[in-house]
Amino acid sequence: MSGPDELDEALALANDSVRRRDPAARARTATGACAAAHGRGDSDSDGDELDAPEWLTPASPSTGGRGPAPRTGQGRPQAPAGGREPHSHDLPWADARTYAARAAGPVPSCTLPLSQALNHTLDAPLDALTDLPSFDTSAMDGWAVSGPGPWELADGERPDSHGLLAGDRRRPRTLPDGRAVRIATGARVPPGASAVLRYEYGELDGSRLRATNRPQPGADIRPRGQECRSGDRLLPTGTHVTPAVLGLAAAAGYDRLTVTRRPRAEVLVLGDELLHQGVPREGRIRDALGPMVEPWLTALGADVLVTRRLGDDAEALHEAVATTTADVVVTTGGTARGPVDHLRPTLTRASARLLVEGVRVRPGHPMLLARLPAGRGSRQPDGSGPYLVGLPGNPLAALSGLMTLAAPLIRTLADRPAEKPPSASLSDDVQGHPRDTRLVPVTCSPEQSHARPLLYNGPAMLRGIATATALAVVPPGGATAGTGVPVLPLPWHGW
Ligand SMILES: Nc1nc2c(c(=O)[nH]1)N[C@H]1C(S)=C(S)[C@@H](COP(=O)(O)OP(=O)(O)OC[C@H]3O[C@@H](n4cnc5c(N)ncnc54)[C@H](O)[C@@H]3O)O[C@H]1N2
Numbered sequence: 348m349s350g351p352d353e354l355d356e357a358l359a360l361a362n363d364s365v366r367r368r369d370p371a372a373r374a375r376t377a378t379g380a381c382a383a384a385h386g387r388g389d390s391d392s393d394g395d396e397l398d399a400p401e402w403l404t405p406a407s408p409s410t411g412g413r414g415p416a417p418r419t420g421q422g423r424p425q426a427p428a429g430g431r432e433p434h435s436h437d438l439p440w441a442d443a444r445t446y447a448a449r450a451a452g453p454v455p456s457c458t459l460p461l462s463q464a465l466n467h468t469l470d471a472p473l474d475a476l477t478d479l480p481s482f483d484t485s486a487m488d489g490w491a492v493s494g495p496g497p498w499e500l501a502d503g504e505r506p507d508s509h510g511l512l513a514g515d516r517r518r519p520r521t522l523p524d525g526r527a528v529r530i531a532t533g534a535r536v537p538p539g540a541s542a543v544l545r546y547e548y549g550e551l552d553g554s555r556l557r558a559t560n561r562p563q564p565g566a567d568i569r570p571r572g573q574e575c576r577s578g579d580r581l582l583p584t585g586t587h588v589t590p591a592v593l594g595l596a597a598a599a600g601y602d603r604l605t606v607t608r609r610p611r612a613e614v615l616v617l618g619d620e621l622l623h624q625g626v627p628r629e630g631r632i633r634d635a636l637g638p639m640v641e642p643w644l645t646a647l648g649a650d651v652l653v654t655r656r657l658g659d660d661a662e663a664l665h666e667a668v669a670t671t672t673a674d675v676v677v678t679t680g681g682t683a684r685g686p687v688d689h690l691r692p693t694l695t696r697a698s699a700r701l702l703v704e705g706v707r708v709r710p711g712h713p714m715l716l717a718r719l720p721a722g723r724g725s726r727q728p729d730g731s732g733p734y735l736v737g738l739p740g741n742p743l744a745a746l747s748g749l750m751t752l753a754a755p756l757i758r759t760l761a762d763r764p765a766e767k768p769p770s771a772s773l774s775d776d777v778q779g780h781p782r783d784t785r786l787v788p789v790t791c792s793p794e795q796s797h798a799r800p801l802l803y804n805g806p807a808m809l810r811g812i813a814t815a816t817a818l819a820v821v822p823p824g825g826a827t828a829g830t831g832v833p834v835l836p837l838p839w840h841g842w
């Protein structure tokens with residue numbers, strides 16, 4: 348299901364969908380969970396979870412593998428009347444990722460000053476606004492010379508003068524044959540100059556200049572238009588704006604860039620048991636997700652408007668969901684069917700469309716993806732409302748949800764194509780879940796060919812992921828040492 352071939356196919360589908368999307372629809376506004384064989388893990392999401400009561404999904408036909416269609420089931424999840432078909436509506440992991448990538452279209456574009464455009468996606472090609480360089484430029488400090496030499500310093504040129512400097516507004520006078528003029532790196536080369544002679548290759552005797560190393564014609568002159576001509580396409584639409592892209596844009600004459608706005612996210616942390624400072628006490632624990640999810644989403648390409656802590660208050664959750672101004676709401680906890688797990692009932696009450704009800708992945712199988720109606724807050728270009736990603740409360744399960752659902756969704760919203768995960772060979776055996784994909788924290792070797800599974804990878808543990816560089820995608824049944832598996836680099840460990 349989630350072997351490399353299926354992943355390729357899933358990603359091809361996702362990219363294809365991004366390419367094929369209707370441009371008009373964008374309506375732009377210009378402005379295993381078995382504990383690891385080698386490692387120490389929890390057992391609370393082991394294979395025996397397959398025997399757990401069905402609580403995730405209403406009783407309706409299975410989506411049946413690849414190519415899921417949107418579901419509109421909104422009823423509160425009911426335990427099946429009889430029989431046991433655990434998690435029948437959970438999507439295979441690779442399908443869930445594809446689905447999340449395909450659920451969305453890009454958010455509108457906007458025009459931003461260069462200082463604010465970093466880490467956006469170009470929504471217009473970067474065409475040169477000028478020739479680069481825009482004038483014949485000296486590449487070295489020395490003398491602009493005309494002819495084979497030796498040369499006389501140009502009229503009026505004193506041996507100690509600075510000569511032609513970078514940024515000099517005066518147009519340089521034509522240099523007659525047999526003459527030389529001092530020139531600095533970056534200065535305009537005068538018409539008539541045949542080369543620039545570097546200081547270290549020239550000897551000055553009074554006003555007479557001789558070359559110890561005769562320059563070839565054109566030496567150390569960067570001719571106008573060497574890098575590009577005005578109108579040349581420098582970068583296509585869809586390019587990720589890196590610091591280097593900002594530099595190129597500035598060099599090519601841009602003050603502002605047309606980019607896809609970064610998707611806006613809002614984080615809602617649920618759970619009355621959470622403390623926000625100090626040491627865990629009296630049955631309460633520290634909120635580990637509030638501090639983690641916001642920067643994780645930022646690294647994935649979203650701008651987080653706010654992280655709100657709502658406890659287990661169903662009314663507050665409903666109000667937050669109904670009034671959000673974000674493109675994506677990310678909740679933590681409350682995805683299950685405990686007495687104070689309000690997320691799914693709230694989605695029903697809000698008339699949300701449940702797109703992914705659960706995923707066959709460990710940890711994190713209760714994760715979900717929904718589409719909210721266009722409410723009082725945010726409205727997407729196609730007139731519908733924001734997305735909601737429900738992350739399970741166990742911290743590693745929440746990160747599994749971020750990498751499985753939030754990452755591909757945000758990529759598409761930000762107009763970046765899906766990426767095929769690289770592959771690495773496992774250094775140890777990893778036990779698998781009998782039916783589900785496992786995501787296991789690993790460190791990849793410097794050459795990124797080997798992945799070493801880490802200890803402390805239980806669903807409630809962060810000790811393993813805190814030193815990881817990637818999550819390995821372990822197929823159902825597990826994988827032996829030496830097997831190549833896809834790896835999802837953590838967003839700050841790019842490849
Ligand atoms: N009957 C069943 N119960 C559960 C199942 C199941 O299949 N059947 N699955 C378990 C799994 S797996 C997970 S994961 C959780 C998901 O439940 P929720 O999303 O509703 O999460 P909570 O119940 O709110 O919390 C679960 C766990 O995580 C702790 N937590 C919550 N938020 C945070 C936070 N911000 N920082 C740190 N820790 C957090 C919370 O205290 C709980 O210990 O359901 C299982 N149950």
Ligand code: MOO
Pocket residue numbers: 380391392708709710711712713739741743744806807
């Ligand atoms: O183990 Mo749960 O799978 O922590 O989502």
